Amino acid sequence: MTTTNHFLRKLFISGLMLALSVSGFSQSSAEIDDNFQFAKQHQDDIKLSVYITAHSVERLLSTPEGRREATSLMMANGITKVYLEVYRGGLLVAPELLAEITTYFTQNGFEVVGGIATVPGGDIGVKQEGELGWFNWQNPKTQQDMKKVMLDAAPIFDTFIVDDFLCTGDISLESKVAKGDRSWSDYRRQLMTELASSIFIDPAKSVNPDIHMIIKYPQWYDRFHMFGYDVETGPKLFDEVWVGTETRGQYTQRFGFVQPYEGFVNYSWIKSMAGKKIGGAWFDHGDCDALDFVEQAYQSVLAGANELVIFNYGSFVNGHAGHHLLRMDFEKLARLAKTLKTSPIHGIAGYKPPHSDAGGDLYIMDFVGMFGIPLMPTAYYPENAATIFLPTQAAADPNIVGKVVASHKQGKRIIMTAGFLAKVDDKGKLSKLAGIPKPEVGVISAEKIILDGSETTLERQLDLEAPLEVKKAIALLEVKSGHGTIPFLTKSKDGQVYVLNSHTFSEADFKAVGEVLLCPRPLGLLDLPTSWANEIRAVFNEQLQIELNAPTRITMQPLENGDLILHNYNKEEVELQLSGLENSGLLDAFTGQKLDTASGTLKMKPRSRLWLENNH
Structure with missing residues (x-):
């Protein structure tokens, strides 16, 4: 009886394995078609990354359970690259833990990059005297403490990014004496340029000569020079430049009444100085509804970013409605990014x-x-x-x-x-x-x-x-x-x-x-x-030979191949007229659907976008 049961069990298992093999589900079959594999296939066009703060590294990634959760969450969202923060606000992650996590993620198919947020806390560095919670970079303790962090962290990573806070608004007596007769802007830019090399780049390369050093600029471009950001010398010193496109909610005060187009402006302006050193764009969840979140991705890609770094991992653990939209639109973003490589926006x-x-x-x-x-x-x-x-x-x-x-x-x-x-x-x-x-x-x-x-x-x-x-x-x-x-x-x-x-x-x-x-x-x-918007628009756009009749909060971005990206940032549906629409045979390349333009009018739903592709 035992022999018969053993034989039947072996026969059943053999049949099951054969059936699974034929149906494509055996271990030797093709990889599962999930978001992670899809993202891997398109990473030459666009790449999704996530930044994990020092506190999340310690709290969420120090156990096998936490790392498995992170792997599942990132794979489900098509994220193929991880940024591990080594220091933030007084919390210094142990190099041994960073090395362990780096090995784990690398073995599971992720790229891993190191990062730092240079903000004061605990007994590390000296906080500035001023309106914001930044460092007093003139103080020797700040310089010594940050240099030690870099010396300890640099051997672990092949690539390392310095986050938003390589700036200062310090007005202490110490800084006033160092400033001398210079303006605050000149003094701070010269100081931070010197420290970018002596505290970050040179120490990192002294212990890891091949490390690739990145600076990330925030989005407040019209204020950079006031607080020490030198956007001319920065790209010359660092190996690569990342740009903040975190425009968030345009109607809310928490992070300023920032317009969605600012992400495009900031990235494009910095790109004009960084040239071939320009890298990815960086945005977050702060003050964002689902549409705010994904709109940041689109303006980042339109500006030319081929990598989107999302801050931060904790929001993926807690969940955000924008994640679903980003997953659903990833293929569109990848296709758009690929097209923009050969036909960028002009204007x-x-x-x-x-x-x-x-x-x-x-x-x-x-x-x-x-x-x-x-x-x-x-x-x-x-x-x-x-x-x-x-x-x-x-x-x-x-x-x-x-x-x-x-x-x-x-x-x-x-x-x-x-x-x-x-x-x-x-x-x-x-x-x-x-x-x-x-x-x-x-x-x-x-x-x-x-x-x-x-x-x-x-x-x-x-x-x-x-x-x-x-x-x-x-x-x-x-x-x-x-x-x-x-x-x-x-x-x-x-x-x-x-x-x-x-x-x-x-x-x-x-x-x-x-x-x-x-x-x-x-x-x-x-x-x-609308009549005033049309008049102002015509003055700017006349020589583009594109005539648009539309209200404000509509962005129009033409590609060099003749395609056109329209985005309605209004809360309500709008009608617009565009020169040459009548019987034009236009397609929305995002959806593949032919647009009804017989009347010369297009209707755009609230917070929607169109990729007008001429089908002739």
């Missing part, structure tokens, strides 16, 4: 020199992009561009007047802000080209605009930079205020020079609400009626 050049003060134009490029203007920021004067946008930041270029005059002679279109014209030392040359007297900054808040010849009250007041006067220019858009009728947009008589009399934020606006880094309040600029 309108916006000039922001490195280390440039913004005056009343803080983060203006983000808002211009939200008008459906494909603004492409650059750190160097775009002399070959057909249209050139010059906000206040451009006045930091000591040779800007000669460059603008030369561009004007070449027939280029110049769009200046009133803030730029007020700040630039032009001896009246550029004001003459614009056809208006040189303005003096004096912020005006208008509650009414002139619309179709009549006064119309706005939902939210519109801020203007100066009480412009029109002499030899034409006023295209005007507001009504206590100062009378003030032009908001002017055109020179030769049709080449335009002045945009906008005001976003100034240092005074930041201080009024205690903000240091991010947009302090919502603006009426994005509540302008």
Whole structure:
């Protein structure tokens, strides 16, 4: 009986194994088609990574159970690369634990990178005197402690990233003495440039000569120079540059009223300096609903990022609604990233020199992009561009007047802000080209605009930079205020020079609400009626030969192959008209569906996007 049962059991098992083999489920069959394998297959186009903070490393990865959970979570989300943080806020992870976890993840098919968040805590370093919780980098203890961390951690990793906090706002007596006669900006940039080498790069390479060192910049690009970030020298020192695209929620105050287009602006601007050293983009879950979260991924990819680092692993343990959307859209993002390698976004050049003060134009490029203007920021004067946008930041270029005059002679279109014209030392040359007297900054808040010849009250007041006067220019858009009728947009008589009399934020606006880094309040600029949005958009986009009739909070980003990415960031459905839509046979390449454009109108659902691909 025992022999018979043994024979039957062997026969059953053999039959089962044969059936599994035939059906493709044997151990020797092809790998399972899951998110992890799919991500591996597409990692040359786009790669998803996760950053694990020091506290999560100790709390969640120090046991076999925690590591198995991490492996399952990351594989399920298509994450193929892990960043292990060695230090944050006084917590220093033991090198032995880091080495053990690195080996585990490597054996399970993940790439592993080291990372550090240089923020004070415990008895490590000295906290700065100032508004934010950063280090006093002038203090020898901070320098010695951070150098030791790097010497201990560098042998473990092939690649290492320095997170957001390689900056300082310290105003202690110690730093004041070291600053001397220099400006805070000059002193801090010079200090942090020196320490980037002496505390991070040189010690790391002394114990691990082949280590690949990365610097990650945050997203608050218009404030970098104030707190020690030197975006010109950083890419020269480090092996690679990562960029923060963490725009989060545009309607909420917690992390500033940041516009989604800012991720594209920040990455593109830094890329203009980093060149081939540009690497991935980095965003997080902070203040994000599901749509905010995945929208960060799209603008990162559109800017050219081929790796998306998600901060942080703890949010995957706790769960976030955006993870589902990212899993569902991974294939679309990979396909988009692949297309952009050969057909990147092109558009309108916006000039922001490195280390440039913004005056009343803080983060203006983000808002211009939200008008459906494909603004492409650059750190160097775009002399070959057909249209050139010059906000206040451009006045930091000591040779800007000669460059603008030369561009004007070449027939280029110049769009200046009133803030730029007020700040630039032009001896009246550029004001003459614009056809208006040189303005003096004096912020005006208008509650009414002139619309179709009549006064119309706005939902939210519109801020203007100066009480412009029109002499030899034409006023295209005007507001009504206590100062009378003030032009908001002017055109020179030769049709080449335009002045945009906008005001976003100034240092005074930041201080009024205690903000240091991010947009302090919502603006009426994005509540302008569609006719005004169309007028502003046409001035920027005319030479692109793309005519868009749409409200604000629509982004439009053309690819060099003629495709077009549209994104509706509004909370409601919108209708838009686009030149050449009638019977155009357009496809939405994201879905493969043919679009109904017979009437020349497209409908876009709230918080949605389209990839317009010509099917001819």
